[in-house]
Amino acid sequence: MSRVKRPNFLLFITDQHRADHLGCAGHPMLRTPHIDALAARGCRFTDFHVATPICQPNRASLMTGRLPSAHGLQLNGRELSHGERTFVQTLRDAGYRTALAGKSHLQNITAVPPFWPQPGERLAHESKALFPGRYGQEVARSWDEDEAFELSLPYYGFEQVALTIGHADEQSGHWRRWLRQQVPDADRLIGPDNAHPTPDWALTRLRQAWRTRVPEALYPTSYIARQSCQMLQGLAGAAQPFFLQCSFPDPHHPFTPPGRYWDLYRPGDVALPHSFDAPLTDAPPPVAWLHAQRAGRAPSFKPGHGTFAVTHQEAREALALNYGNIACIDDAVGQVMAELDHLGLADNTVVIFTSDHGDLLGDRGLMFKGGLHYGGLTRVPFIWADPALAASSAGGSSVTRETPALAQTTDIAATVLARAGLQPAHGMQGQSLLPVVSGQADGLRTSVLIEEEGQRLDFNLGQRIRMRTLRTREHRLTIYDGQPWGELCDLRADPHELRNLWNDPASQSVRARLMAELAYAMLHQTNTSPYPLASA
Numbered sequence: 001m002s003r004v005k006r007p008n009f010l011l012f013i014t015d016q017h018r019a020d021h022l023g024c025a026g027h028p029m030l031r032t033p034h035i036d037a038l039a040a041r042g043c044r045f046t047d048f049h050v051a052t053p054i055c056q057p058n059r060a061s062l063m064t065g066r067l068p069s070a071h072g073l074q075l076n077g078r079e080l081s082h083g084e085r086t087f088v089q090t091l092r093d094a095g096y097r098t099a100l101a102g103k104s105h106l107q108n109i110t111a112v113p114p115f116w117p118q119p120g121e122r123l124a125h126e127s128k129a130l131f132p133g134r135y136g137q138e139v140a141r142s143w144d145e146d147e148a149f150e151l152s153l154p155y156y157g158f159e160q161v162a163l164t165i166g167h168a169d170e171q172s173g174h175w176r177r178w179l180r181q182q183v184p185d186a187d188r189l190i191g192p193d194n195a196h197p198t199p200d201w202a203l204t205r206l207r208q209a210w211r212t213r214v215p216e217a218l219y220p221t222s223y224i225a226r227q228s229c230q231m232l233q234g235l236a237g238a239a240q241p242f243f244l245q246c247s248f249p250d251p252h253h254p255f256t257p258p259g260r261y262w263d264l265y266r267p268g269d270v271a272l273p274h275s276f277d278a279p280l281t282d283a284p285p286p287v288a289w290l291h292a293q294r295a296g297r298a299p300s301f302k303p304g305h306g307t308f309a310v311t312h313q314e315a316r317e318a319l320a321l322n323y324g325n326i327a328c329i330d331d332a333v334g335q336v337m338a339e340l341d342h343l344g345l346a347d348n349t350v351v352i353f354t355s356d357h358g359d360l361l362g363d364r365g366l367m368f369k370g371g372l373h374y375g376g377l378t379r380v381p382f383i384w385a386d387p388a389l390a391a392s393s394a395g396g397s398s399v400t401r402e403t404p405a406l407a408q409t410t411d412i413a414a415t416v417l418a419r420a421g422l423q424p425a426h427g428m429q430g431q432s433l434l435p436v437v438s439g440q441a442d443g444l445r446t447s448v449l450i451e452e453e454g455q456r457l458d459f460n461l462g463q464r465i466r467m468r469t470l471r472t473r474e475h476r477l478t479i480y481d482g483q484p485w486g487e488l489c490d491l492r493a494d495p496h497e498l499r500n501l502w503n504d505p506a507s508q509s510v511r512a513r514l515m516a517e518l519a520y521a522m523l524h525q526t527n528t529s530p531y532p533l534a535s536a
Contacts, residue, residue, distance in 0.1 A: 006096075006241040007388070008349040009416055010340065012333055013062075013245065014326075015055065015103060015167075016252040016369070017355035019048065019379040021326060029265065030323050034334035035383070038353055042385025043400045043437040049471060051409045052451045053357040053369055053377040055252075056105050058409055062356070063088065063106065063156060065413030065428035067451055070527040072128075073106075074453040080106040080156065082133030085425045087413035088157030091243050094422055097235055100158040101227040102220075102247035107138040109165050140165045140172035147177065158245070162227040164220050167249050168256040169212040175223045182218055189213040192254075203317045206303055209255040216259035216328075221248055225332035229339040236343040243416070246336055250325040253359075253368065255317075257324035265323040267316035273362045274496055276315065280364065281499040284487055286371055286459035287364060294365070306370035306458055307360065315362035322361060346387065350419060353383040354412065364498075371458045371465040373478050373487075374497050378450055378471070382407065384415070384437050405436045405443035406473060427529030447472045449521040470518040477514040488514070 019025060023032040024039035025046075051061035056076045057068040063086040068074040071084050092098045134152045136142065142149045143165065155161050163173035169190050179186045188194055195210035203209035216222060228246040235242040250257075257264070280287065286307075294309030310318070333353075340346050360366040363376045410430035417424050418432035435441035447470050454465030466481035476497065478487040488501040488511050501507040 005348060006420055007386075008235075008241050008345060009091075009243040009420075010336070010349050010351045011243070011245045011247075011412075011416075012336075012351070012353045013059075013103075013247045014251065014329055014355040014381075015247075015249050016357060016359045017326065017381060018358040018361065018376055019046070019381050020376075021251075021322070021361075022381055024383075025381070029270070030326060032326060032330040034330045034337060035353060035381075037337075038333075038351055038385045039383050039402075041390050042351070042383050043389070044402050045382040045384075045405065045407050045433075045436075046402060047404050047473070048354070048380060048382035048407045049378045049409070049448050049450060050357050050380055052453075053373065054452065055356050057451075057453075058356045059105050060084070062354075062409050062412050065410050065424065065430040066527075067410060067429055067449065067525050068453065069451055070427070070429060070525070074451070075455045077108050077110070077112065077455060079108055079130070079135045081131045082135075083131030086157045087417055087425075087428075088243060088245075089154075090157075090417060090422060090425060091420060092154065092157050092159065094420065095240050096420070097238050097240050097242040098154070098158050098244075099160045099231045099235065099242065100155075100245045100247065101162045101231060102164050102224040102245075103249045104138060104155070104158075104161070104163060104247070105165075106156055107135060109138050109140050111136075111139050111141060138163070138165055138173075143172045144176065160231065162224070162231070164224065164247075164249055167252045168210075168254040169214045169219065169258070171220050171249060174227075175220050178223060179214070179218055189218075195256075201317055202311065202313045203255065203321070206301075206314070208253050208303060209317060209321055211262050212256040212258050214256075214258055216261070219258040219328070221250055221258075221325075221328050221332050224248055225335045228336045232336070232339050232343055232345065236345055241348075241420075246333075248329050248332065250329055251322045251359075253318070255321035255325060257321055257328055261324040261328045262321070263324075264327055265320040267313070267320045270316045270319045270323075272312060272315055272319075275364050275498060276312070276362050277365065278496065278498050282501075282503055283364075284485060284500060284502075285461070285483075287366070289459050290366060303368070305368065306456055307366055307368050307372060309365050310362065310367045315365070315367065318367055319361055322359070348387065350387070350416075351383075351385040352412070352416075353381055353385075354409070355380040356409075363496075370456070371452070371454055371467070373450055373452070373467065373469040373471075373476065375476075375491075378469070380409075382412075384433065386419070386437065389438060400437055400439045403436055403442075404473070405433075405441075406445055406448050406471070407433055407436070408448045427527060429525055447517060447521060449518070449525055468518065468522065470514055470521055472514075472517075475510065475514055477511070477518060479515075479518070 024036040060073040165173040192210040414430040450469040
């Protein structure tokens with residue numbers, strides 16, 4: 001009996017990229033022809049959500065197929081345990097060649113430990129010891145100060161890695177070393193203090209945007225595309241199938257689109273979101289507090305990493321530069337796809353496109369992320385372009401091109417393994433989406449559970465944010481630890497989530513039903529694996 005040829009996989013992942021910021025998603029201004037081409041020959045999910053709208057824990061959920069409460073990396077600044085099995089490890093164990101170009105963020109990128117619940121609080125002991133293995137491999141300072149510093153391979157299943165660490169044009173890792181080889185005094189091109197002057201830009205005064213002197217061809221996005229193409233060339237000659245992850249750190253803030261991408265879109269031409277100045281009904285305390293902060297903002301205000309309230313000009317600039325970053329990424333995707341086709345690999349390679357979370361980018365007058373679960377933060381792109389499905393569609397079978405089925409980041413691992421003909425690891429919580437993309441099912445679940453464990457004392461609440469959200473096709477219910485208030489939104493009647501029905505007398509029966517569903521969802525997603533998931 002002849003063996004069925006196993007597919008290759010190419011996973012594109014962006015950082016902080018909203019689901020509606022693509023041409024194929026109907027965006028009225030943004031042009032993304034190469035990503036749109038993937039959607040045209042694949043299946044695009046319109047209601048795909050993260051496990052948590054925070055970079056590091058959601059990337060760990062992608063790799064493990066488990067919610068943060070199960071895999072343990074619940075907030076930025078932690079390390080994914082080497083005791084957690086990634087689906088990339090499972091692929092490698094089954095004979096796949098594995099490679100990563102770009103951002104990993106499975107370990108802490110700074111030497112600063114996570115913040116504790118109270119300022120200055122330090123506990124004597126952790127209740128759980130680290131699984132044996134090397135940690136601290138992505139600390140940017142280690143790479144910058146020691147030219148010999150390297151990853152221990154395989155790294156969470158990746159046999160080869162071209163690593164970038166951080167954001168904007170200030171990234172470290174292999175990219176910074178490569179840049180220094182290309183340009184004498186390369187560090188003089190990097191950062192806001194070396195940028196081209198932009199005196200009229202509000203975001204540059206906040207140090208959340210600058211016009212980088214790093215040329216387009218040397219910018220991290222171009223480097224990642226170049227490395228991906230080189231990796232494809234090496235993988236093309238191997239007898240084994242491959243999994244390649246092409247991971248872009250943009251369009252995350254600070255916004256530094258290089259060269260022509262800086263002014264490809266202009267702030268004056270950008271429309272603000274419908275909800276920017278829309279009246280809010282019973283806005284939760286965090287939103288009301290953020291708006292009050294904007295009204296009383298001091299001239300010396302400098303935003304950090306969390307959510308903050310923006311002016312009209314700041315929002316327009318952020319949107320325009322975000323579009324420029326996405327256009328740069330789209331061209332890089334086109335470059336990698338052209339190389340895939342040139343090498344004769346396209347007919348047996350499943351191409352996936354997604355992001356690790358979104359950005360408010362002006363929704364309700366807010367920007368960035370943290371402590372809120374609006375759709376702009378939790379809903380991300382997901383495209384599954386499978387040549388086998390395209391071929392079966394040509395033969396007359398029904399294949400889904402666009403689906404409203406609820407799905408989540410945790411489903412990616414299970415779907416890749418199922419397509420490779422491999423069993424998921426015990427304890428994986430995601431589901432294979434192949435029945436949906438192949439047209440055999442309209443959906444697999446009625447809700448998704450979204451978690452968040454904050455590391456800062458945000459919104460003047462006196463404690464760090466801990467929250468859980470149940471999202472169905474019709475509603476979003478969000479609760480905050482230790483708070484008597486919450487959020488309930490009717491997504492059909494109020495798609496922009498402007499009216500909080502938590503205290504609405506007519507909605508109390510819905511609230512009670514969804515609270516019960518949330519409790520059962522949290523129980524269902526409890527870690528059921530009876531044994532530690534050891535690395536291979």
